[in-house]
Amino acid sequence: MNIRLSNQIKMIDACINVANSKDYVVVWTGQPPLDFGADFAQLQADYKAVTQKAAQADSATGGAGDAKSQAETALEDTAFVLARALANHFKKTGNLDSLGKVDVTKTEIVQLRNQDLLDKATAIRDIATAAQAEPGADGRGVTAVRIAALSAAITGFANVMSNPRGQIVNRNTLLKEVDTDTADLMEQIADLDDLVLQFDGTDAGKRFIEAWKRARIIVDTGGSHVSGNLSPTPSQAPK
Secondary structure, X not given: OEHHHHHHHHHHHHHHHHHHOOOOHHHHOOXXXXXXXXXXXXXXXXXXXXXXXXXXXXXXXXXXXXXXXHHHHHHHHHHHHHHXXXXXXXXXXXXXXXXXXXOOOHHHHHOOOOHHHHHHHHHHHHXXXXXXXXXXXXXXXXXXXXXXXXXXXXXXXXXXXXXXXXXXXXXXXXXXXXXXXXXXXXHHHHHHHHHHOOOOOOHHHHHHHHHHHHHOOOOOOOOOEXXXXXXXXXXXXXX
């Protein structure tokens, strides 16, 4: 998990611990604005689901899903490089018909999935095989080495393309879901910020507001990734 997500999750945990502390739980329980109690309960439920998914991602080994992802990326990259070499060649030779078949962007290739990607890569390989002997093709990157590399990538992807769906749900998939779910948590807590401000009618309420604000500070602990147990350390509620 990247450090941004880890810090956001820890911040949300700190806010939950502050609100649930014995010093402040009486401030908002059954007190206006009543939406705070309902929204806070939803935040806690969603936070629990996100942390469970993060822990699952931490323990995921990837397996066949990671193998498929790596093979897919290798095929996309190899097909794109050869396609651009062919596009350069056909532009210079004036072969507009063949140019139209290989003039693709990286985004267009990446958006293809499974059989469509395999079919497109195979078509690029076959066109390159036919064009390889044309004058100037080798100097533009349409080489036997690149064609062989694409053939190998096609075979590699074909071998893992049909892996069962259960094997494809891997660590990367879980982390993407955690990213999306955490963004939703950040929106929820931003809405709670507006409600917390209304507990200013008592001294305890004012202390709760300040404690919440301090908990809302996201501390960058440095680095780009964290690993191991992702469960945040319970924070102490300021008194």
